[in-house]
Amino acid sequence: MSDKVKKNALRAGTVTVGAALLPLLSSPAFALTRDDGDQPGSGLSVLDTLGLYVAAPLVLFLVIAGLVTLGDKRGKKS
Structure with missing residues (x-):
């Protein structure tokens, strides 16, 4: 493989991993504690x-x- 193809593959892999991990780091994923003013209804x-x-x-x-x-x-x- 040429260096350009390897560089593009590495870049694509990095973007893919970053896009996959981004939702895991967002605030709703850490919503284990209630915020002030929360009034959850019954399930x-x-x-x-x-x-x-x-x-x-x-x-x-x-x-x-x-x-x-x-x-x-x-x-x-x-």
Whole structure:
């Protein structure tokens, strides 16, 4: 390998490692203690979580897909 290729590979590796480690060093990663004024709510149950992050997006997707299909069928009258 030429020196230029080695230098570019080292630079790319350094940037990749730096980008991967940066989120680990940010403040939310160290949020183990409460700040003044924090008022956390109660946690979600398993059913609440599944409903919010699984069922609701699926229902929304199906409604939008149904409306698009309905609009497509109405537009193709000949």
